[in-house]
Amino acid sequence: MAASQRSRSNDTAARAWSPDTPVELDDDQGQQGRAQEEEQLELRRGPWTVDEDLTLVNYIADHGEGRWNSLARAAGLKRTGKSCRLRWLNYLRPDVKRGNFTADEQLLILDLHTRWGNRWSKIAQHLPGRTDNEIKNYWRTRVQKHAKELNCDANSKRFKDTMRYLWMPHLVDVDDHRRRLLQAQQQQPHAADVFAAAHAAGMAVTSSSDSFATADSSYDEVGGIYANMHVGEMLVMNGGDWGQDTNQGLWPAADQSSVQATAGGHQFQDPELSGWVQGFSEGITENIWALEDIWKIQ
DNA sequence: AATAGTCGCAACCGCCGCAGC
DNA sequence: TGCTGCGGCGGTTGCGACTAT
Structure with missing residues (x-):
């Protein structure tokens, strides 16, 4: 847990995002290839927009889910694969039950x-x-x-x-x-x-x-x-x-x-x-x- | 009506295990 | 056998909505 807290404190700056601002790269990420860096610079975080939701839903309807990183790229979503997976599983999936627990x-x-x-x-x-x-x-x-x-x-x-x-x-x-x-x-x-x-x-x-x-x-x-x-x-x-x-x-x-x-x-x-x-x-x-x-x- | 406090939820993170190379 | 990338998991956070004062 200590490690988690330590990393959390290091995340503070990175968390100062807004839905329209790109993700800032840390040093490790900066060492990656330039093309990848440019790609990651455009990654979005924060609440999903309606357009993003539609894009993800439509893409999965056509191609199915899985391979989330490549799915995110192929769908044109400037999100991480993890983010797409989470959004789909927790919110967009058609069988997700909303509302209060019985x-x-x-x-x-x-x-x-x-x-x-x-x-x-x-x-x-x-x-x-x-x-x-x-x-x-x-x-x-x-x-x-x-x-x-x-x-x-x-x-x-x-x-x-x-x-x-x-x-x-x-x-x-x-x-x-x-x-x-x-x-x-x-x-x-x-x-x-x-x-x-x-x-x-x-x-x-x-x-x-x-x-x-x-x-x-x-x-x-x-x-x-x-x-x-x-x-x-x-x-x-x-x-x-x-x-x-x-x-x-x-x-x-x-x-x-x-x-x-x-x-x-x-x-x-x-x-x-x-x-x-x-x-x-x-x-x-x-x-x-x-x-x-x-x-x-x- | 304004402000402070609390709650609920979406989304993020790091870590871990697994599969492929 | 070790490395790398990916997916999944549990923990945590930020913020809008709601409630109390």
Whole structure:
């Protein structure tokens, strides 16, 4: 990263462009052949114009995509091959899906990101019409924003656990969940009792004492919500038995199945497409984050 | 209405792996 | 076997649009 930052600072001057100004050459580029230098001097950067878009689209329609550097030259575009490729893949390609992510797509992104991390292109392969760039932007803007609101990093285990064991199961059936939570709040034991039960069951609660302490402190406040997240953690630690035995009434039935599906070694019904995620969002808002008020309601 | 702050997105960059020579 | 060019990837940035004050 240091190298990246160093190179970034060196890019400052080169970044002072406008769409109508040619690219300035650095020393290395200046050492190349004169013809190539003259050609590169004319390269454009910045936002694409409508004419450029039309040129690129028409050329690809006639000749197909690929060989981007030669394509850019042949099409008469004063752009780098990389720039043409990016413009085509992220914006001009006919099957690119524009607009907001659906709830299903958002859930799938959350799910796949917990499995693969910032492998945007790999994640994008499972969202037809969506580009890695779009997903990356979505993650950086929406998801990281909510992680910040939770005072944790979007790549942290805590946030991923929150997503996997709390938030996503939450979306299975919001109304049903609310009703069951009300019941659970009336029935559930105090967090200290839960801790004692876990301890008596021989769980390695000491190894997650920090997490449990967090759950403990949040328990009364939110009526078991955060504790449930750590129940998920404990399921991972303890093979899933504890949650089934002691957590009855806390999780809606569908939630438990989801947890079980993920707890034992992060297994999925559909190893390719996380089928257990698909269909989660039926009947809920298109913006899953709009449900964040549930957190505050509890 | 003007200004400041924030957000979302398009586009850039360097790095890396691969294929061809 | 090493070099070179290309394509792909993930990280970062700049700026217009939007919102709050």
